[in-house]
Amino acid sequence: MHARPQRNNAENANGQISEALVTNQSDEDFLCDNEDLHDVPKKRGGKGRGITRLDDIFARTHDMPKIKINLNERGQPIGKDCRKFSSAIGCLVRKKLSVACADWRLVDAEKKYEVWNNIKQIYDIDEHGFHWFLLTAGKKWKEFKSTLKASILMTN
Numbered sequence: 001m002h003a004r005p006q007r008n009n010a011e012n013a014n015g016q017i018s019e020a021l022v023t024n025q026s027d028e029d030f031l032c033d034n035e036d037l038h039d040v041p042k043k044r045g046g047k048g049r050g051i052t053r054l055d056d057i058f059a060r061t062h063d064m065p066k067i068k069i070n071l072n073e074r075g076q077p078i079g080k081d082c083r084k085f086s087s088a089i090g091c092l093v094r095k096k097l098s099v100a101c102a103d104w105r106l107v108d109a110e111k112k113y114e115v116w117n118n119i120k121q122i123y124d125i126d127e128h129g130f131h132w133f134l135l136t137a138g139k140k141w142k143e144f145k146s147t148l149k150a151s152i153l154m155t156n
């Protein structure tokens with residue numbers, strides 16, 4: 001038996017696209033013979049999981065004890081509450097920081113400290129964890145901004 005030669009789907013797709021562009025074919029002509037515009041599956045419009053809000057964390061009052069966050073030697077949170085701590089940082093970044101800045105480094109430093117102080121009102125964390133906090137907040141801010149842009153592009 002002979003091995004079948006592997007087809008390069010990317011080359012085939014690029015070839016079809018370039019042919020369609022050159023000959024000005026419409027989208028209907030670009031579909032295969034057995035496909036119809038009306039048979040193409042649509043994306044489901046379900047609600048999904050939704051955005052994380054952590055109402056139980058942010059509803060805490062000042063008389064409640066702070067949640068203790070232990071840090072390792074690198075200033076990274078460890079223990080059972082570290083995941084929720086990271087999620088809380090993401091929630092506060094979404095609420096407090098504008099996505100209008102082009103880069104995380106251009107976000108106002110006072111706003112970053114405001115988010116840090118808000119976190120410290122809920123969590124008992126050492127100043128040694130501030131560097132990790134800034135890195136995580138920057139990642140969360142960038143992810144939120146990216147998700148927001150993607151959702152805007154999907155609706156247009």
